[in-house]
Amino acid sequence: MSTKEIIKEKESIVIKFVGDSGDGMQLAGTLFSDTAAVQGNDLFTFPDYPAEIRAPHNTLAGVSGFQVQIGKEKIFFSGDMCDILVAMNPASLKTNLKWVKKGGTIIVDVDTFDEKALEKSGYRANPLEDGSLDNYRVISSPISSMTRDSLSRFRINSRTAGRSRNMFALGIVTYLLSQDQETTFKFIDRKFKNNTEVQEINKTALSAGYNFAETIEAVAPTYRVPGATLKKGRYRNISGNVATAWGLLAASERSGRPLFLGSYPITPATEILMEMTNNKALGAKVFQAEDEIAGICSAIGASFAGSLATTTTSGPGLSLKSEAIGLAVMTELPLVIVNVQRAGPSTGMPTKSEQSDLLQALYGRNGECPAIVMSASTPANCFYYAYEAAKLSLEHMTPVILLTDGYLGNGSELFRIPSVEDLPPINPPMAAPNDESYRPYKRDKETLSRQWAIPGIEGLRHRIGGLEKTDIYGAVTTDPQNHELMVKIREEKVMKVAEKIPLQKIHGDTTGDLLVVSWGGTEGSIKTAIREMQREGKKIGHAHFNHLMPLPANTEAILGSYKRVVVCELNNGQFVKYLRSEFPGIRYLQYNKIQGLPFFTGELIEKFNQLIEDISHDN
């Protein structure tokens, strides 16, 4: 049988690397993705790791994974079910078998399927022998021992040699996907740039895996995903957290306001803080604070002093920052608060994603305390929404809460690199030195924003703070009429931002049976499901929201243009609750998932088909 005959060409393919924490699955996945990108595939990745740094060896709790979907067309999410699963031990097979497509390929390290490991992962019988994998193509290989054998020429002990089994497995996948080993070698060289021996060891193990797969070619089909039809330009792979940091840096450069980040480490937002510390060359001042409160308060101080001030956190940290957000609202200073949401309440599931901080972002403060709230919806567009958050904050002199989530922050996709000069200009309302007409709460007629007068500038000394102030002059007061006026002004200032944000788009017909409404990190999976249904001729539309407070000006009109609206969220129904209170005349349905998992296209299509059927019976 010739190799050619069994090559399957696929539009897209989902691969998941799973193993014990410490088996190097994140590295294998990253190397695979980088190679795919260079070979012209679009892709979307998502690491799935436990909260424990090293859970007990070979247990279900210790399973760490990395999923990637690569494709010829634009890829919107990391995929639901996988075509290829690489499982490095019994526990990882056990927890991930349910995510493998029937007929999919499973690569296992048979060396690890000993009695003890099987028992630890709760297998009564060896799944490689009891027929439970009959519906899959299993490449059962002695990965551990072959890795060690392949490395016998290096002077390393067998334990050290065993660490390269992830590269052996990657070698098998490289062969199955018809990828070019040389490209992966380049990434290995870069990863271990200070240690040529480690480079050689990893490359040798990878080649051994590749050659092994070639030798047993008849066992499984190989796949080839043709290069993606991407728009002309320069690309890179980027995670949502890095894109967020870079978007803020771009806004700093474009606005001329130096960047300040005050932050405290918290999963899954820490990577933004880490990335920012790498950018001191761009003048970024990064302050790792003693706690979440100091993170935001230092940012407020920096904003008072003229910086593009930012703070980054995740759910519990946002709770701690609530009072200080109120201070920023009251002092009407620009401030970008990035919340990389995770499953709550309390500590919840720190490494799992959720969209359950929306109501907190909208309402979670004392007093009448409006702030702009917006969300990113793909790893790459975190760049643009972070940029826009900074622009709106600086130009309207008000805090902005940008919601991303663990799925966006840790996930990655290809990013078409923009040029900073093509980004919209940012013009903060700076007060002019020695302007005798300057008053702390005098406002721009159009935006209602006050002017920004920065310490050090001549002739503008003034005082602001958390106490209610008189309109225009900014003196401390408890005057009843003034308080009501100021509350109304602060609200109107935020609502007027609706004039500056784009109108909401519908993907699909402007009217129809079912409008699917979503926001934030679910865009990719929902978009994929809807496209499939639209191809089948279903009258279904999709409105994915990125601006949440204020909502786009045409929101009510859009919601009213379909027979039914279903709001899909990874929470217990927060956006739908908000829409119900804002636009009570619409008939809303809701679809919620609260499992720390993304939506899968399969379940979405099933749900939407059922809803369309119900609607047709109603008529």
Place this chain on the structure above:
Amino acid sequence: MITNRIVHSDINLSKEDFVSDQMVKWCPGCGAHAVLKAVENVFPEIGYKKENFVFVSGIGCSSRFPYYVNTYGFHGIHGRAMAIATGVKLSNPGLSVWIATGDGDSMAIGGNHFIHIIRRNLDVNILLFNNQIYGLTKGQYSPTTPIGSITKTSPNGTIEHPFVTAGLVMGAQGTFFARVLDNDIKMMTAVMHEAAKHDGTSVIEILQNCIIFADKTHRQVTDKEVRDDYQLHLKHGEPMLYGKNNEKGIQIKGTKLQGVVVGLNGVTIDDILIHDQYEKNPGVHRMLGKMGPPDLPVALGVIRSAEFETYDDMVEVQIDSVKERSKIKCVDDLLNSGETFDVD
């Protein structure tokens, strides 16, 4: 070498340059009025451009301070003045940042920020109004209220051990600590001037009287009958003498400080400790900070003023050195750095 980046005024300033037009709303007889006077006196003397002074505060009686002095001012939220001031100073190291805070604001709700700003040695000046009571909420005990005190929330006497501010500051690796009385504007002015000159976090504890809720709380030190024996006015390079006729002195014996009378039991002036506020080792400073009645006087003036690198200076130095070495000069460079590929 620490660089001070604050620009001086090219004209002579006077007290009037810092007097605010706002009505000062502290109680008549409150010790805070004297602090305001001292600040108005000392800012022209310090000589920075008037727009380069910033006052930041938290919440409490003392935290109204920014409204009463004509500088850039920020009245924050309870306990967070140190964190806000950190952002101000890091954002613009060319500002002279002053913090007004109280015993509750800095050592109860804001305790975390207080110890960490001190640990980092950020170049700011903290005026800590210690009246040993919560004044603005009308008379509850604070972290410095003496044990046994009857207050609105301790009708049977407090059962909490109070902080000694100096102990906390030096425990947190403080580089500058001074203590003054609210009725001694002259010493306050001198100490503020030294704090301004010190590179790093300067803490000035003002033993302040709250005439309404903790009147005469510091009387063990301030009363006419006892003040000569319970106040030690420190001067760098001079022996630590006190008493009506400076007849008493502080001697170190073993691991403790003790009060002795010069000329008695063979004690001579040479046996008396000489104050060295610039000594880096905090041992004697710690003992001076913690000493007090009934056995010993309270040390007043600058207890410690030791030179260590400041956080804000190191931030600037690090950024400058990274900028010099890095190939990335703008965001476009960053976006195009690392692994990229072109699609035609």
